[in-house]
Amino acid sequence: MSSQGGGGRPKLLWKLDIDCPACKNEMVIEEYIHNIPIIGRIILSSGECKSCGFIYRDTRMADSRGSQILKYRVESGEDLNTIVVRAASASIEIPELKVKVNPGAASQGFITTVEGVLQRIVEVMEFLKEDEEVDINVWEERMDAINKALQGKLRFTLVIRDPEGVSKIVSNKEERLNMYK
Numbered sequence: 073m074s075s076q077g078g079g080g081r082p083k084l085l086w087k088l089d090i091d092c093p094a095c096k097n098e099m100v101i102e103e104y105i106h107n108i109p110i111i112g113r114i115i116l117s118s119g120e121c122k123s124c125g126f127i128y129r130d131t132r133m134a135d136s137r138g139s140q141i142l143k144y145r146v147e148s149g150e151d152l153n154t155i156v157v158r159a160a161s162a163s164i165e166i167p168e169l170k171v172k173v174n175p176g177a178a179s180q181g182f183i184t185t186v187e188g189v190l191q192r193i194v195e196v197m198e199f200l201k202e203d204e205e206v207d208i209n210v211w212e213e214r215m216d217a218i219n220k221a222l223q224g225k226l227r228f229t230l231v232i233r234d235p236e237g238v239s240k241i242v243s244n245k246e247e248r249l250n251m252y253k
Contacts, residue, residue: 164189
């Protein structure tokens, strides 16, 4: 069944044999293309190392729109339900919350909602709370702002900087700028 229609089964593009990033044993990555209603054509990549259990997952739009900066203004609780496709190479910034998430070597792309992006930030913040170098007063101030944003009580701007152009915010409110003018 073709993935070109609305909601068909994902179509296998290829399998790649790679060295596992964790243990260097052989690992197989499979890539599929799938057409998801509302979102569009995406590439799903997955693999699991049979030796050490390392799991790789990645999601990105199939069609690049060129290096881009995406901006989305969250003005109500309803806007938290907007779908976000973030490529592994893309950074996320929320200036009003003083949050910036840069991609690292182990970054993986994902599909979630604006609320899901905030939940991921909360997970990282909970982890950072244990760091002795973190100023707990600053941490509490940022967590309070993030929680207000999660409740729809704080307006903010979600900014995605994507050099590959394979991220997307699924909304007619998405503002798209060329990353390199």
